[in-house]
Amino acid sequence: MAAAPVWSVDPRTGKQREQVAVEATAEEVDQAVQAARAAAPALADRAVRAAFLRGAAGLLDEAKDHLVEAADAETALGPVRLTGELARTCFQLRAFADIVDEGAFLGVVIDHPDASASVLRRAAARHGIPEGVVGLVHGFDAGVELVGHPLVAGAGFTGSIRGGRALFDAAAARPVPIPFHGELGSLNPVVVTEAAATERGEEIGGGLAGSMTLGVGQFCVKPGLVLAPEGAGGDRLVKSLTEAVSDTEAGVLLDHRMRDDFVAGVRARAGLRDVSAPVTPGAGGEHTVSAGFFTVPAARLAGGGEHDLLLEECFGPVTVVARYRDDAEITAVLSRLPGNLTATVQLSSDEAAGVSPRGAALIAEVTPLAGRVLVDGWPTGVAVAPAQHHGGPYPATTSTSTSVGGTAIERWLRPVAYQSTPEPLLPPELRDANPLGLPRRVDGRLEH
Template identity: 65%
Template sequence: MSATAVWSVDPRTGKRRERVATEATPAGVDRAVRAAHAARESLADRTVRAAFLRAAADLLDASADEVVATADAETALGTPRLTGELARTTAQLRSFAEVVEEGSFLDVRIDLPDPSAVPPRPDLRRWKIPLGVVAVYAASNFPLAFSVPGGDTASALAAGCPVVVKAHPDHPATSELTAGLLRRAAASRGLPEDVVVLLHGFEAGVELVRHPLVAAAGFTGSVRGGRALFDAAAARPVPIPFHGELGSLNPVVVTTAAAAEKAEEIGAGLAGSMTLGGGQFCTKPGFVLAPAGADGDRFLDALAKGVGQAGPAVLLDHRMRAAFVDGVTERAALDGVEAPVVPGAAGEHAVTAGVLTVDAARLADGGHGLLLEECFGPVTVVARYADESQIAAVLALLPGNLTATLHIAGEDEVAAPLLAALTPLAGRVLVNGWPTGVAVAPAQHHGGPYPATTSTSTSVGATAVERWLRPVTYQSTPQHLLPPELRDGNPLGLPRR
């Protein structure tokens, strides 16, 4: 049987660009994982790991023109957007290099013996060690920052874990190019190239999460795909951690006072956020609670004006385009739903952005649950409420999210209770801002209650490294047997308790 070819496709035309690779067979997956597993000890030296991450960033920057051009040809995301995404990706790699060098991620804790304690306390020394081979499932909408050289890969390597990446079929050529650069960077620092291995194919992704030498997995994608892999990870003879980012509605609440004070500003800001990147950001605000009445009308008019000026967008592939067109058509056909700006198809290869509106009372009564599900692409749903009780009723129906946003005015008296109501729904709560754009910073959290993610961890920021580590305590262990990180005198100068 001949191997299945992997083709790069131009989403602007739907035509194949080039044959890139072949899908991995079960034997190929096994070879890839075993090669990565054999390379794990090479990552033990933190100095070498940090140098590798910086070398990877440097090679990506040096190849920027080729990387951006290749990614644009496969995703239609545009040179400006992809140039910014590449900068974010390389900054992320360098940030994790600093995390590795600083060392606090090892969480070193030492309790000296105390015979007088009740019960007596022995000598206890705790730190965190890498799990082993990490499977990374690349995202469709971020061919760089959440794919082969992205945050899951960078944080796993920073933890000391080799990575096997399952490329996304929407950008196989970009995946091959960036994986090659990471492997070159490894070799330049004396590491085996197989600290990063790339695979293609749907079945390869399923085989990967089941492989007994894979110790953990990171995923960014759909609820359906992520849940299937999550269940497979849990069903293994030895279950493994599965850190999946699956889907998010990213609700927004506009108070009556905010609408009265700045309806036009909020409407224009929402239009820019929900159409950014063709509405294909995981943090796109897809559902809004806004007041009925004259101020709410002003907000809606500004939103409709901004969305109407967005122009057609080419989505990442024709399958997603079809799902978007079908999704907005089904939603617009619901009783009581109106479309101030009609979303849908624009020719054979693009879509138009749109806005759907509905009375919040319909949702509060338990109807139109479809409007509370994510629709991937440039559309948002505005539910117009009559009072705060309707806000509370609708928020009680929402699933977990990556973000939740509150727009208020000055000393808005409803701000505190609304903020308290939004906090359980999301991993990042914003006030008077927009969720698109996720800063790479130590305090960042990119995750949230299910189905936003399958764990409580973050995939962005310094603490993303914690997903690929486990704690170990040594009790009453002689100094010469302890790892240097735990010895008396702190020979490596690590932060420790």
């Protein structure tokens, strides 16, 4: 049977642009893994590895115009978003190069016996690294084959719960299971206190509108559930949100499958009891979707049943505003949430300053739910910084590590201890003279 073609599709028109590949066979997956394994020794030299990362960033910069044009044609995300994503990628590659140069990522700890894509391939070739260091295979079955390949020692994934769970299960079912770092889905709850809504409800509503519609709602950290109070402050928030979302133009999702899922998802949510839509989300033109949001009494989310659908991520420009009567309803809803990438609290000035104990109590309540906790901000936008954590309890991610920021490198490291090994046989990083000048912990003390 002939391999299925992989087409580049214009999401703005739904038309095929060009055939870019065919779905990889099991043999081709094996070839890609074998090539990557053969390239691995070339990365053992940290200087070469760092130069490769910087070279890749430089070539991506040089190809920026072409890459942004091609990516926009295939995703409809727009030049502004894609230019930002490319800049973030280049920044992260250079940041990783700095980390590799520094050497601290090796986590060297010593106790003495008496102590207690084509651009990336060109970058590889420029630095003498085999092109197989970067490989690409297409197809759902090919992804499962890749995770199951005996030479693959770890896997990372960003996508849907269905696809991620299939790969997660495949990684665990291997004769020798491997780590699977999956990012599967996140609701990213927001809690607005009554005092915050009273103090600045209009501002919060406008900020929420900008965050939930950014990139046509296609950020993994889009706020998908907002707990807002009943009463005048909450009403002002909803009014501001209504005005801002109503002024948002229809947009194009990444592909028509996502558009179909979005339209079906909002239709199902709209049919639930006691759910209203001040601005109705759904299909826009033939290839676009319109932003909107739902409101529902928070009590409906606390009791389970059909309204559990509102506690699931709906990818696209939509959110759910649950109106609560008291703090007990906030707790009841939060107790039913799965793991998330982010959790946000919007506080009054007194709560943020610690004058009122409510701020600290609410932060403590949401912290177990997410890998990143925000106060008086919005989760869309992920800084590439050493302190960043882009992960969270399942199903947000399947591991505790981050996928963004300097410590993401720890996903792909395996600790090794050398015991009673003669110094001439040790790697240079572990020798007493520290010839590479790395930060290390020796006999329990940090050594610079």
